[in-house]
Amino acid sequence: MNIKTLLQTTAAALLVAGTAIFAVQPANADALEDIAKAGQINVGVFADFPPFSSASADMSLKGYDMDVAQAIADALKVKLNPVPVTGQNRIPYLTDKRVDLLMSVGYSKEREQVIDFAAAYAPYYIAVIGPAELKVSGKEDLADKSIAVNRGTLEDTSLTEAAPAGADIKRFDNYNAVIQAFISGQTQLMVVGNDVGAQVLARQEALKPEQKFQLLTSPSHIGLNKSEDGLKKVINDTVAAMLADGRLSKSSEEWLKVPLNPENLKD
Numbered sequence: 001m002n003i004k005t006l007l008q009t010t011a012a013a014l015l016v017a018g019t020a021i022f023a024v025q026p027a028n029a030d031a032l033e034d035i036a037k038a039g040q041i042n043v044g045v046f047a048d049f050p051p052f053s054s055a056s057a058d059m060s061l062k063g064y065d066m067d068v069a070q071a072i073a074d075a076l077k078v079k080l081n082p083v084p085v086t087g088q089n090r091i092p093y094l095t096d097k098r099v100d101l102l103m104s105v106g107y108s109k110e111r112e113q114v115i116d117f118a119a120a121y122a123p124y125y126i127a128v129i130g131p132a133e134l135k136v137s138g139k140e141d142l143a144d145k146s147i148a149v150n151r152g153t154l155e156d157t158s159l160t161e162a163a164p165a166g167a168d169i170k171r172f173d174n175y176n177a178v179i180q181a182f183i184s185g186q187t188q189l190m191v192v193g194n195d196v197g198a199q200v201l202a203r204q205e206a207l208k209p210e211q212k213f214q215l216l217t218s219p220s221h222i223g224l225n226k227s228e229d230g231l232k233k234v235i236n237d238t239v240a241a242m243l244a245d246g247r248l249s250k251s252s253e254e255w256l257k258v259p260l261n262p263e264n265l266k267d
Contacts, residue, residue: 120219123264
């Protein structure tokens with residue numbers, strides 16, 4: 001084989017290989033187009049995360065997250081298909097496009113390397129909760145109070161940093177023990193996230209508990225894949241509309257048992 005023939009053969013082989021390489025590259029389909037074609041939006045949610053999302057009597061998922069997810073589906077004029085996920089598999093579900101978006105995602109720089117974040121839509125904060133008759137309005141009022149907290153959690157760290165000398169911090173090994181210590185009168189106060197706190201506020205009518213003040217605020221976002229600007233705009237516009245017309249606050253009152261404070265949506 002002479003040099004000319006060899007060069008022609010090599011060039012042809014490279015062309016075929018290059019074509020094959022480009023052929024196997026996934027098409028950069030727009031999520032909005034895929035959702036419209038499917039007629040549904042697949043939303044990753046925790047199946048047992050009350051009051052944000054959990055099974056109701058008819059086994060359908062209900063909660064704050066579900067209200068917002070339904071509003072997004074309505075804005076897109078498609079069916080809502082909730083997909084149960086776990087903390088371990090939900091990011092891969094999103095990047096593998098098994099879901100179109102994720103609810104209740106806390107922002108972090110590490111996650112931002114992999115996925116994108118729409119506007120914050122859900123408040124997540126750590127609160128001091130106590131009976132209405134007990135006057136507590138700030139961390140200085142914790143000085144002579146007994147306070148239940150879940151050992152080794154972010155709540156524990158936040159309380160330890162905020163509590164003045166004289167605060168009697170009682171640490172327990174799980175949230176049920178924290179709640180039981182509070183409602184039985186073993187402690188005067190408890191420190192929990194607003195997800196746990198909402199359940200206590202809803203169920204303990206005789207005790208009449210209330211949120212005294214917040215120790216830490218870290219709102220939840222809706223996660224989506226990168227470069228999906230169209231879908232991100234729909235999500236942001238939907239959340240903004242729900243804030244403006246009061247639907248988000250109404251959902252907060254129903255599920256979190258407190259009106260929505262827009263300040264709790266700020267990082």
